[in-house]
Amino acid sequence: MDNPNKIKDSIEILVNPNITPDEFFAFYEKNNLCEVGFGKEVA
Numbered sequence: 001m002d003n004p005n006k007i008k009d010s011i012e013i014l015v016n017p018n019i020t021p022d023e024f025f026a027f028y029e030k031n032n033l034c035e036v037g038f039g040k041e042v043a
Helices: 021-030
Strands: none
16 A cells, blocks of 8 residues: 655656757756857757
């Protein structure tokens, strides 16, 4: 029986999701994947 106080994981995996260039670049920035000084066009 499940423990009612246990927090359940909620992970969603999407393959090739439809995202905008701005959303993609925000992901790069959030995860420090960008070289300093480069913008969205280079990334």
